[in-house]
Amino acid sequence: MDSLHTYSSELNKQYGIKNIPIIENIWGHRFRTDQTPSILLFELMCVIESQLQAKNVGLINSIFNPENDKLYFKHRQFFKLRILIYQNEILETLINSKLTDEEKWERQFDHLKALEGDLFQFKDDDIEHIRNNFSTFESFYNAVNILSSLTFDPLSKKRWTSKFIYPISSEYIWCDFDNKRQSEDRRFFCRGGEIVYLMLCRADHRVREELEEKFESWLSPQNNSFAKLANLLVRPEVRKDLKLREEVRKDLGYLPYHQLPIFSEFAQDLSNILSLELERLDKVKVMIDIIGYHIGNYILSIGESYHNTSNPTELKRPNYLVEILSKVTNSIRKTSIQSISTQRNKLKRSLATRVGDIVSLYEDVIEAETELEDNSDKERKISKQIENAESYLATHISNYPNVCFREIGFLSKKNTRSYRYVLTEDFLHSLVLTILGNEKRMEYSNFKNDLKERYSIFVDVTPDNYQEVIQRDLNRNSKNLASLLYQMGMLRHLSDACSYVINPYKEDSV
């Protein structure tokens, strides 16, 4: 039987990895805790947009193809727009000053022309573009302010080249960048988005086709005011200028699994979200949540499958016993806290079961670094490599599901000292929309069933191996979930334990 995974003995050369790529061969290259689910989405959109450019010039056949492993275009940069929004403090001073419009324009343009760096400096064409499009300085100011209001996490102290706007159209898709070194770096775009992209490429053919169509539509020119404003402020970026020569085309990240059922489920969920009759800003929020869930779930699934064997025949999934936030502690909370600890241990053990196989692939690398026939030196070096891998696991892999789940509202420490799985309003909102899709309603017990079957989220029943949970607590948990959905306006009580989960964007109700 085919193995679930494949190992690569070339990763260190391919990606310039200094250590033996043990973690990379198990979970992929790579995930880091700096890359939250929202930044995963931003990177993913960049990759998809680049691949769309490649498809348009005939370099690849389709955006989502299992064969795709390279980037043919640099990511969108769009520095001029980003400067106007994030590196333009003079704007506020000018608008409040008593200068005439002409004087304000002059000062503004002087500032923009004086910026250092070829990538950032405004040229005469850029200035003319702005001047021709805005009749008054105030309109220009308002336009910049309006776009600024769409900034994701506006209060963060990140460098301006790591600030993003919600990617509601292609005008707002751009890369992370090191403005000091004037090059892309991996500070936040750590390749997690590339791994997400690779997962989508390895989904079922039918789902890939759906995704292709929907993302192409998403990235096609939009006629709304936000898109118009971006085009009025800056000239369009000439994408062909960012095309990479063949010898410098970049490899995408590495994903050690060719086909897993969770890839198709992930892709299907994204496809469902994109087809929702919902506004784009709302869809972005739901997409972030679903990406966060699936990536955390992927990492834990690898731990679940490999903790006691180095070659499982099928992927096992972790179980999530969730508490609907309550004030008092109960058996569900205790079991949920315990399960997180167990899942982390499985991640450690899965490293231990597989490290031997991976290290043996890189024997030549180790031998090249050790003294001839000095076995103890070789052992030491191998131990060091394993230590490094364990350290990376502890810092970035074990923690990563927590990072993802915390951001989306699937994990919480509220009222406790330890994390446990919860269903907060935000995440529940996303789950309802993803499960219901464009359906108006679904019977409540079917909804709970879908939570269990599709997402391994347990509310009123336990997985087989959870013996300690009391039935009374489970019943109350189910009641609390119904109560929460009702307060959110997403549940309609009919009678006698008959309730419907409703989609408020489709059904006439408040």
Added chain:
Amino acid sequence: MAWKVNKWIKYLEGYCQGKNQIQDEYVRKVAQNLGIEEPLNIKFEWQQQIAHEFDSKETHGVIILTGTAGDGKTKLCRDIVKQIDGSAFDEENWNASSFFCSADRTIVKDFSELSSKETNIVINELTTVLTQGRAEKPILIAVNDGILVEELSNFISLSSDTELVIKATQLKDIIEDKINLGFSLCEQQELIKLVNLSKLNAKENFSLILNEILNHVGWDDCEGCEGKINGQCPIYQKYDLLKNNENIRENLSNIILLLQLNNEHFTIRELLNLATNTILASTPKAKPLKLSNRDTSYQTFSCSRVKKIDDLSLIYTESSIEVGFWGMNLGPHRMNNARPYSEINKLNFGELSTNYWDNLLKNKALRSVEIPLDSFNSLITSKKSSEVDLNPDLWGAVVKRSRIQLYCYQEGDQRSYDLQKYSSFSFYKNKVYESLQSNDSCNDFELVSTIILALNRVFHGRFISENSGSDRLYIPEKDQGSITPISIFHGEELRDREVYVTKIKGDFDVTGSRIEPVVEFYISRDKSLKLALTVELFDFLYRVSKGSPPNTTNPRLYKKLLIFRSKLASQVNFSNGLSNQRIDTYTIKGGEFKTSALQVNHG
């Protein structure tokens, strides 16, 4: 003189017990055992109408009776059949089975009691009606809401006949729409009439139930009883008070109305429980509600319990009308967790008040009504509680119960709803409910303006003055999402004449149907979006229109309305011819909602 034991009271006590005690057949047996010839038999007008519809010779049809346990589905079935069959009705035969199928008619008394074979027969008959486009015979089915849909789902998943599956799916969609929304837009929906007994007017039902109890001949057996003659029987006192004070009955039933207009439904069973508990309640159980140390170990009075009480004068003050209606005699847990009392207590009567009412409470001379707790008036009028050596529990009980009694006894005071959570209910009742009783829509200008102003404040920020944004609803341009609280780009507008307050219409209007107000937004001639106008929503909009900040007044409702904004924006076609030429934004200057074009040059 002696104290009598009235069998009628004992019969009524049965309605104060748990749910299982009030099944129709059980009730009849109890009445028979007690020797009561006529048990409580309330003649609801809607029963007559449904029976007539079923028995109509002009058009056979399918009537599905749904509702929750205790709505009276089984009783209605029985009454319909008895009315049609007349003297041929066989009670024993009726009690023996749940399913009656012949060439002339099909009747299902309780769908949940059918065998698999019988279930299949019924579903096949229903799908045949859709296939043929008519019903060959009348079909009447009584079923709880979720069970029929579940059985249809099972039928669909197990069937291999494609045509049958299509029709069964169509049937399921029709029924699901009707039980959820009250109507369906599916094809052939008119062939399946669904009468949801949960949609009946609980206020009217409560009034009918209370009147039937109070006018029953069973009270005649109290003649000659010592308790009645010396005026000390707490049961008879409450009976007498309710019978002779229509305002008290009206005030109590208006609480049911308020809850019903907030989408709470009360079954016949619950209303019977409420009515009898109101009359038979003993004394409050919780210490913060007691006026004395007197305790009774039972929740309700009966004739035999009353005759053993030796300090009846104290009981008169302690066991007043609000004790039973608010469930104070049941203990704090049931008061706050058992329906219908839990819903009544959520309105916070007694906790809330205004200067007007507290003034009336203190100054008896200013009022036209007296309340039982006027005997504690000196406590309320004392300036310093410490001077009176006050027990804080007693003070709390007196104040709370006095306010509730003021509500119960007042006569048509428009400010009476200030004594509970939704103080705008008076406005709502007059402008919305009473208008929709006789009309299909409300034409009140002030009402629509209030709603539009409030929605503008929710959609765009609360700094819009009352001079602006009350005659047209400004809908943001699409794609600004429901997560951004303040929208920026101007989209369409809906004039006030395109916003209506109407009501949901069910399959056929029975007398006693409850009114479900909705706000309908006509975004085009053929397309409208609806928003259920519950008391809670109206109260929120009312407060916001007066200046309350939307996001903190009721954060949950605020979020839901942002979702509705998103829905509106998505559905509205931006048909403005200038859309490609201008970028409209809005600003709010000096409270005025001003749309302005960003002065840009692009066409």
